[in-house]
Amino acid sequence: MLxxxxxxxxxxxxxxxxxxxNEKPIPCTRFSIAVDRDYKQEGKERVTDFFDVICWRGTAExxxxxxxxxxLITVRGSLQTRSYEDSQxxxxxxxxxxxxxxxxxxxxxx
Numbered sequence: 001m002l003x004x005x006x007x008x009x010x011x012x013x014x015x016x017x018x019x020x021x022n023e024k025p026i027p028c029t030r031f032s033i034a035v036d037r038d039y040k041q042e043g044k045e046r047v048t049d050f051f052d053v054i055c056w057r058g059t060a061e062x063x064x065x066x067x068x069x070x071x072l073i074t075v076r077g078s079l080q081t082r083s084y085e086d087s088q089x090x091x092x093x094x095x096x097x098x099x100x101x102x103x104x105x106x107x108x109x110x
Contacts, residue, residue: 003078005097007051008105009033011071015055017064029060030096033073052096053077063102072105 012032019025032050040046053075055063067073077099085091 004076005079006074006076007033007035007097008072008074009035009051011067011069011073012050014069015060015064015067017060026057027060028054028056029064030054031063033075051075052094053099054096055099055102059099059102063099066104067102074103074105075099076101076103 010033012034015029015031017027017029019027030052032052035049035051037047037049063073075097077097079095080098081093081095083091083093
């Protein structure tokens with residue numbers, strides 16, 4: 001089966017490096033990207049979708065070291081779903097991109 005996703009968008013906020021609370025902590029980061037749709041309906045604003053992304057280990061460290069809010073980033077990875085319960089007991093489902101690799105998509109700065 002195939003589960004591959006590639007998205008290019010702008011970082012909504014500067015990513016922050018965190019670590020799991022395991023015996024041997026693993027670096028990770030979560031961030032969102034804003035991706036404009038390719039088409040625009042006549043007379044209306046272009047629609048933007050927001051995707052949640054999670055990175056692990058070296059990819060997480062790379063993202064947090066070199067990427068900032070507003071930068072254009074290309075993310076390649078797979079989609080995953082997870083369920084969780086909030087503090088009020090309500091059940092939720094999250095869909096996120098698990099990044100295998102990230103690339104600079106902006107033009108090189110002077």
